[in-house]
Amino acid sequence: MTYASLDPRLFEPARLGPLHLPNRLAMAPLTRTRAAADGVPGPLMATYYAQRATAGLIIAEATTPNAVGQTYPHVPALHRPEHVRGWRRVTEAVRAAGGRMFVQLQHGGRVGHPETSGLTPLAPSPVPLPETVHTPSGRRPAVVPRAMTVEDIRSTVADFASAARNALAAGFEGVEVHAANGHLLHQFLAGNTNLRTDAYGGPPSRRVRFVVEVVRAVAEAIGPERVGLRVSPANTVNGVDEGGDTALLYPALVEALAGLRLAYLHVEFADPADPLFHRLRQAWPGTLMANPALGWDGPLPADGGGAAGGRLLAAGADLIALGRAFLANPDLVRRLRVGAPLNPLRDALMMYAGGEAGYTDYPALGDVPQPGRAPAAGAGAA
Template identity: 70%
Template sequence: MTQTRQTFAAGSRLFSPARLGRLDLPNRLVMAPLTRNRAGADGVPGELMATHYAQRATAGLIIAEATTPNAVGQTYPHIPGIHTAAQAAGWQRVTRAVRDAGGRMFLQLQHGGRIGHPDTSGHVPLAPSAVPLPEPLHTSAGLQDPVTPRAMTEEDIRSTIADFARAARNAVAAGFEGVEVHAANGLLLHQFLAPNTNLRTDAWGGSVEGRIRFAVEVVRAVGEAVGPERVGVRISPGVEVNGIEEPDLEELYPALLAALAELEPVYLHVEYADQERPGFAMLRRAWPGTLIANPKLSREEAAADGGAARGERLLAEGADLVALGRAFIANPDFVERARTGAPLNELRPEFLMHVHGAEGYNDYPALVPALV
């Protein structure tokens, strides 16, 4: 175990209440969405996931892991979905457990685009253009080379937008307070934004206006389906993951944020948010609503306090809420540990992804044994 190096005054903003749309949050620490591959092979969440999230219900807000709005959008094996009745029923068990423990949840909606494989989803992946992922990916048959995705037709685009809206309705019916549209990390919406993955010459590509259109239309449809006060959006400007290249950040993201702001989603969630990172201050100035900052932590920061001190600085620099991931993985009661400076559990990274079961998932001890 690693001892935290900082305790916080009673007046720390990290532990002060906040308002998010219609939600009252008891603190400003958000559990970030974290892919853990613990759903069933059919994408149905089970008791493992209900226990996991209920253990972490003291977070101000939980954003549940990336969940697919349709079958073709599945990225990796054992990723949950929200497009079948069984999947929705599984998530309802999760949200009930979290609510009974006093928590609040959004669900992240993620379509993998070119990050997918027929051995996992049963479908050739869809993407803006027929540009394959530049690296192997995990499939139901193990690590494999990627397949070339099929470029989406106009009908594919329209039906996918409708699938996002339907998934949002399913999520709210399953007990989630809202949904987060995933437009980051090289997934489908991000693939439309980036010129190296979007080679289209029609109205869904080419110019910045064309490349932001799909993300904007997804957010519009989801907001119309469940209300904009139930919709968040996650972005990762300049994060070169999954082969994404964004040479026109300074033009792309102001245009995207201006278009999204007109739709009035309840929050913007920025990955790797940092005052030192180029563009963070611009994003804060450009975004009129609630901003959730998800910092990239050094190993030393993560070991010291799980990111609490960095979170405090981000709040001072303009963020409204702070999302942390690995701290909540290893510490079901991270909020209390951060507030008091209690020791943190040591993360076991070998159990993060592409494994199954409770080990490294639900067996991290709390300071006081959990009642779930």
């Protein structure tokens, strides 16, 4: 198998704020639910991320900035000293392997449950998730979230800033603010989850306000060159609906943030044929990271999305974020560079099942026995 058609720029060095990246392939944030019940990352997570340290940049999985923002059991957090210590073990392992890491900060909003966090979820408006939620005792009907007061909004903005400071204390090079995939910040953007009539609701120009306040507070806390923002325009996951305002929301958001000189804007499910992608590229003055529109599930392309990434580079992206391909291939960059076959993804349940299976046991090229050659001692599961 060869990937002769892959854009060679995928493997070229790039600059991201103060960072020098060895290639343009970023590992996208992927929820894996391997943290302890209290949100502390453990040694297995350090192994997992260190295995993937050849990515130009690793963006660690969605991490909770406060207790009420927790989505599911065993997601990591960054609001207590023990969280910082746990993450520091991860970043030290990645750095020792030659890698660089940001961490994604995510507040679930209405995507949460009292069985998981011990608290009633907060959201822009009291509109429940139209589906069940995973809890420690199985899937449960979603509860009606409590509409955030202005004081709740201010304290949540402060919690994001505090978590960003904790991220640097834990050894991350920066943070990615998660405003995508139907979680709290996206809930403020979407018309069906934001029914507010105050300064945070109504027309798109007001619905972007909360996202802007969070990003500005995080940038003030740790420096804009260490802050990225992830968006997923028109994405309806977790029941959000932007109500036909997508083409107004995201240009307004970019215009409000363009002057901050953030590290990057990360556009999820990016399509080079989408006029909005080109509008955002033209309006965003800094680094644009693009995640190809490969879908949530189903088979991956044989190249893991490499060709799709090349098309996005040609359309103006600077960095390409791949998710499931990095999940199954700890040495994805090398495989794409030399044209080696990719590991197939296993049962999707293993993404979230906990333990080594489907997590740290995907083999790298050197671990795979070659025809006519006995495996080296200790080869096999990483």
